[in-house]
Amino acid sequence: MLELIPEKINEAVILNLGKSCPHNATDCSACQDLAVGLHNWLVAHEFRYLILDFQDEKEVCPGFLEEVLQLWKRMRVPFLFSGAMERPRKIIESYNYHLRYPFYITPEEAVRSLAPANVNVAAKMEGIQFGVPIPMSRLRPAGRSDVEADAGPADDVDVDADAGDGDDE
DSSP: OOEEEEEEETTEEEEEEESOOSSOSTTOHHHHHHHHHHHHHHHHTTOSOEEEEOTTOSOOOHHHHHHHHHHHHHHOSOEEEESOOHHHHHHHHTTTGGGTSOOBSSHHHHHHHHTTTTOOOOOOOTTOOTTSOOOOOOOOOTTOOHHHHHOOGGGOOOOOTTTTSSOOO
């Protein structure tokens, strides 16, 4: 399964791609879960950018790439990619990413590009474990609220049908 491992470069945090996805398909649920985890991680640490280093991997799960590109559209912050080889680059270009940002050869180049754009690279560093993969989140089933999804048998409460009528002894 794919992993994203944080590393600090020049006060900025980048995510290195670790382990390749064995499924390598657009419907890869593990990579979709990782993209949800990425979103939660970025929001929790108040990132105003993402630098993702593909580390010259020839194959990157298309399901993960598509989820990350959807996330880029929703978050409206710079998502910078370095080390993208031909196949991942073609998927990324299909979302017209290249019209907005260039591809970078190294993550250091991507970090340097943030300065002229006045992007604040500061984030909540507490809780970030450098060198340790970020946590993955599971997608919630459609149609269930947070409360319903978290409720268990211990949350069931018997309700007295005549409660509150004042006739109890």
